[in-house]
Amino acid sequence: MSLDTKLTLLAQALGTDVKTLNAAVGNPAALTTTAKASLVAAINELKAALQSTTVINDTSASTTSTYSSSKLTDLLNQLKTDILGGASAAYDTLKEIEAKLGSDDTALDNLLTAVGNRVSFADVQSLTAAQQLQACQNIGVGDPTVDLVAAYNAAKA
Known part of the structure; x- marks a missing residue:
């Protein structure tokens, strides 16, 4: 199974979980705050209202160096x-x-x-499994044979 297929399966598993989470969060439009597009913004608005503090912005002018x-x-x-x-x-x-x-x-x-x-990115090359593994580790991909969906499922269990 190719890496892109594995990543697609992982994305599908993540999408399923995101749908579940979105359903559990509810509709932000029902919030009584003015910030309805973001739950974080709504919570921050509530926090600011509870603290009723004033924020002063420092608008220092930039300087030029010679x-x-x-x-x-x-x-x-x-x-x-x-x-x-x-x-x-x-x-x-x-x-x-x-x-x-x-x-x-x-x-x-x-x-x-x-x-x-x-390893050339411009030419087609035939690599052994060991060479593929080494190349993937060298560029930070890791082991291309890892089952990412299994790793995700194990992490959320």
Whole structure:
């Protein structure tokens, strides 16, 4: 069963429960408050009426900043440091990286092999079950074989 089919079944189970909950909540239009579109807003209106407090809004004006050339230089240097991420001086420019890869076919071949072992979103690929599981875990999907409806039913029981 595909992940989208499992998600559809989960959505259907959730929809059934939402219908049950909506029936139990009742019709918000019957509320005697002015906030009828939201139960939360109606409760907040009731709370405010019970507390009878006054809320004062702070409307502070925004400010504009002007940076000196030394401040801009500092910001650019910090950006460079962030981009380099601690790369050594031998690899801190694209020219140095290109020179290193261009002169060492083994390093380039290893890099191309590593890239070839990646899951592509642009191409159809045949993956083993273990590769599918690893790919799903890498992108945060988890185990694609998990029965989500069973998990939901167990959680609500």
